[in-house]
Amino acid sequence: MFKIKNIITISDYITIINIILGMLAILFHDFRFIYVAIVFDALDGYIARKTNTVSDFGAQLDSLCDVVSFGVAPAYLLYFYFENTLTLITSLVFLICGTLRLARFGILDVKYFVGLPIPAGALILSVFCQLFLRYSKDLGNIVGMDVNNLILSLLAVLVGLIMISDIKYPKYPNKIALIIFGISLILSLVGVFEVLFICAIGYVLYGILKMDIEDS
Amino acid sequence: MFKIKNIITISDYITIINIILGMLAILFHDFRFIYVAIVFDALDGYIARKTNTVSDFGAQLDSLCDVVSFGVAPAYLLYFYFENTLTLITSLVFLICGTLRLARFGILDVKYFVGLPIPAGALILSVFCQLFLRYSKDLGNIVGMDVNNLILSLLAVLVGLIMISDIKYPKYPNKIALIIFGISLILSLVGVFEVLFICAIGYVLYGILKMDIEDS
Numbered sequence: 001m002f003k004i005k006n007i008i009t010i011s012d013y014i015t016i017i018n019i020i021l022g023m024l025a026i027l028f029h030d031f032r033f034i035y036v037a038i039v040f041d042a043l044d045g046y047i048a049r050k051t052n053t054v055s056d057f058g059a060q061l062d063s064l065c066d067v068v069s070f071g072v073a074p075a076y077l078l079y080f081y082f083e084n085t086l087t088l089i090t091s092l093v094f095l096i097c098g099t100l101r102l103a104r105f106g107i108l109d110v111k112y113f114v115g116l117p118i119p120a121g122a123l124i125l126s127v128f129c130q131l132f133l134r135y136s137k138d139l140g141n142i143v144g145m146d147v148n149n150l151i152l153s154l155l156a157v158l159v160g161l162i163m164i165s166d167i168k169y170p171k172y173p174n175k176i177a178l179i180i181f182g183i184s185l186i187l188s189l190v191g192v193f194e195v196l197f198i199c200a201i202g203y204v205l206y207g208i209l210k211m212d213i214e215d216s
Numbered sequence: 217m218f219k220i221k222n223i224i225t226i227s228d229y230i231t232i233i234n235i236i237l238g239m240l241a242i243l244f245h246d247f248r249f250i251y252v253a254i255v256f257d258a259l260d261g262y263i264a265r266k267t268n269t270v271s272d273f274g275a276q277l278d279s280l281c282d283v284v285s286f287g288v289a290p291a292y293l294l295y296f297y298f299e300n301t302l303t304l305i306t307s308l309v310f311l312i313c314g315t316l317r318l319a320r321f322g323i324l325d326v327k328y329f330v331g332l333p334i335p336a337g338a339l340i341l342s343v344f345c346q347l348f349l350r351y352s353k354d355l356g357n358i359v360g361m362d363v364n365n366l367i368l369s370l371l372a373v374l375v376g377l378i379m380i381s382d383i384k385y386p387k388y389p390n391k392i393a394l395i396i397f398g399i400s401l402i403l404s405l406v407g408v409f410e411v412l413f414i415c416a417i418g419y420v421l422y423g424i425l426k427m428d429i430e431d432s
Contacts, residue, residue, distance in 0.1 A: 004382075020308055027295055063276065068283060075239065166220075
């Protein structure tokens with residue numbers, strides 16, 4: 001009756017936690033669930049490799065959960081907190097680019113990421129939104145559009161384009177980078193997301209500036 | 217810089233319309249976008265086959281868009297309109313089942329669908345929600361839970377389980393069924409969704425009662 005349970009592995013359960021967190025970010029309008037989802041997204045791949053349970057099913061499931069947690073959730077929150085015709089359009093652009101990025105990832109088999117990975121895209125958009133919610137002042141309008149919304153919208157499109165670009169990003173970051181990222185993630189959960197902001201910007205620029213990753 | 221554009225085909229653009237509609241259902245809290253998304257979901261596969269552009273990329277993209285339009289959107293709307301601890305849990309169950317269903321679909325290659333297809337699952341949950349919004353009366357509480365929420369929650373879990381079950385559904389419906397479905401879909405867009413309700417129930421029961429589809 002439910003043969004599907006025979007193909008679900010331990011790492012798939014962790015992937016399911018990822019999508020639950022993404023959905024909670026949407027339902028409770030809280031960016032922090034996205035940050036925690038990033039941890040679980042990294043964890044499922046790690047555990048699948050360690051337990052030798054890497055599977056096509058797991059890869060499919062992973063992409064499906066990623067589009068929710070790192071595509072729909074940040075796009076939804078951008079529109080939710082900065083409701084506007086412009087953010088409506090640009091949140092859709094971000095989601096479409098993220099989805100195209102994931103579909104391409106599903107068919108490529110290379111040693112590096114092609115285009116900014118969608119969790120990083122979600123992270124940078126989310127952190128920017130949080131910074132704007134905390135610090136932004138009324139900057140007035142340009143051609144009838146609120147300047148804050150305009151900046152965030154441009155960012156969403158820019159991050160979207162970097163995701164579907166051919167810019168190469170390394171697949172497995174080194175340990176020091178991971179530790180710094182972990183600390184900044186924990187800080188962001190208690191409300192200090194400025195460090196995470198710097199990490200995210202650093203990662204995006206790293207891919208753009210470091211063009212010398214070897215082809216596989 | 218953007219080599220991805222070389223692999224996007226005409227049918228992929230239709231798939232992208234599908235995810236836009238799903239996201240609009242979420243952003244504007246409107247079930248009708250889900251119904252229109254079902255049409256585009258059927259259309260992209262048809263056009264891909266007709267134009268001979270069936271691809272792995274297209275299949276990946278299709279699943280990613282489906283999880284948004286038929287997984288996240290109905291789950292979100294269930295919670296949005298019937299906000300409650302119970303609907304929170306059952307909307308997550310629905311989403312998880314739908315996602316598992318899509319991941320399995322991505323790795324199976326059979327002549328029939330295994331488990332209720334997620335667009336049908338989304339349809340039945342959405343139509344039920346709309347019916348409850350229109351007709352439901354205060355039915356009181358059972359063990360401290362609102363009876364309307366309880367029924368919808370049970371339905372969400374039941375539909376979820378049928379999606380991940382081994383029940384077989386035919387892949388290509390016959391023309392008469394398609395015409396009836398088309399008419400009932402149009403009616404639902406102008407507010408008459410009772411016919412669509414009967415269609416959806418009929419399809420679910422069809423799979424459960426007609427167990428004799430041959431194995432491939």
